[in-house]
Amino acid sequence: MADIIIDQETCIGCGACVDVCSVTHVYALGEDDQAKVLSPSRCWECGQCVAVCPVDSITHSSFPLDECPVIDRSEDDLEKLIGYLRERRSNRVYKDKQVEREKVTDLVRTTRWAPTGKNLQAISWVAVDDPKTIALLSQKTVEVLVQGAEQLRKASTSKIDPQDQKILLMQAKTFEHLGRRNEKGEEPIFFGAPVVLAAVTPHSHFGRDDAVISGYTMQLAAVQMGLATCQIGYFIAGLEFDPDLGRDILEIPDEREIQMVLTLGYPKHIMRRMVTRDPLPFRWVEN
Numbered sequence: 309m310a311d312i313i314i315d316q317e318t319c320i321g322c323g324a325c326v327d328v329c330s331v332t333h334v335y336a337l338g339e340d341d342q343a344k345v346l347s348p349s350r351c352w353e354c355g356q357c358v359a360v361c362p363v364d365s366i367t368h369s370s371f372p373l374d375e376c377p378v379i380d381r382s383e384d385d386l387e388k389l390i391g392y393l394r395e396r397r398s399n400r401v402y403k404d405k406q407v408e409r410e411k412v413t414d415l416v417r418t419t420r421w422a423p424t425g426k427n428l429q430a431i432s433w434v435a436v437d438d439p440k441t442i443a444l445l446s447q448k449t450v451e452v453l454v455q456g457a458e459q460l461r462k463a464s465t466s467k468i469d470p471q472d473q474k475i476l477l478m479q480a481k482t483f484e485h486l487g488r489r490n491e492k493g494e495e496p497i498f499f500g501a502p503v504v505l506a507a508v509t510p511h512s513h514f515g516r517d518d519a520v521i522s523g524y525t526m527q528l529a530a531v532q533m534g535l536a537t538c539q540i541g542y543f544i545a546g547l548e549f550d551p552d553l554g555r556d557i558l559e560i561p562d563e564r565e566i567q568m569v570l571t572l573g574y575p576k577h578i579m580r581r582m583v584t585r586d587p588l589p590f591r592w593v594e595n
């Protein structure tokens with residue numbers, strides 16, 4: 309249970325902690341206009357009260373102030389952030405160089421700062437850097453997708469909307485093409501990347517979202533560490549046909565599932581320029 313104390317000497321009664329706490333009855337403003345702790349056992353440890361208190365009056369057992377630095381904002385932060393977002397690209401061509409395990413560990417740890425549904429933080433990452441294991445994972449993925457293509461072709465002949473038929477056939481052709489590339493000796497899933505990373509969560513309706521946000525956080529951080537990544541949706545597509553794809557190879561226990569996969573390596577080519585993107589459709593609902 310969280311241990312929460314409000315310093316009655318320094319609290320200025322601004323009410324910010326009461327406002328931001330999404331759990332009722334953890335805090336209330338007392339008649340003396342100072343915040344009081346009512347039911348600390350209800351706290352679900354989001355840390356928002358500690359983050360907003362303007363005078364550091366809250367001592368919270370899960371959020372010691374020396375581990376919660378004050379945010380230093382500057383005027384060009386947004387511009388810098390957009391620069392970071394635009395710098396992240398999918399990189400499929402890597403140097404023939406292993407990524408140091410320590411560096412991979414540092415990179416994975418950056419995802420601590422990614423949000424998770426209910427703040428569960430139940431996500432974990434698994435890394436593999438053995439070329440044979442990566443090749444096996446790739447082979448299994450291709451096999452599952454090629455078998456999946458057969459199912460898609462069959463489904464496309466059933467009585468469904470012609471547009472849906474077309475989509476199923478297109479997907480089938482994509483997977484069959486991967487099969488042909490694989491037969492030619494290419495490695496079409498992970499492109500021979502030195503590292504493959506998988507995000508794993510318990511079975512939960514937040515799992516995929518948590519993993520994608522975590523992975524995207526990692527992709528952004530990787531660029532700043534001189535590393536390159538690519539999200540591998542083909543692996544996730546394979547899970548639709550075989551939910552246990554990769555479970556044995558990556559030693560994933562039954563109660564958890566793979567939710568997102570990334571490749572990682574040192575980029576062979578440095579992206580010098582940011583590129584443009586389509587204008588984003590956006591509209592307001594006017595009543």
Ligand SMILES: Cc1cc2nc3c(=O)[nH]c(=O)nc-3n(C[C@H](O)[C@H](O)[C@H](O)COP(=O)(O)O)c2cc1C
Nearest residue numbers: 396397398399400496497538539540541542543544
């Ligand atoms: C959900 C998702 C799945 C993806 N799956 C793959 C994949 O399986 N193989 C691949 O080469 N690229 C994959 N990508 C990379 C996209 O092709 C890439 O993000 C897109 O072309 C935009 O390019 P950029 O990431 O360089 O900005 C995936 C990206 C996303 C967001």
Ligand code: SF4
Nearest residue numbers: 329351352354355357
């Ligand atoms: S950590 Fe979050 S849930 Fe707990 S008291 Fe503070 S604001 Fe409320």
Ligand code: SF4
Nearest residue numbers: 319320322323325361
């Ligand atoms: S946010 Fe801090 S100063 Fe404001 S009421 Fe809560 S404890 Fe007091």
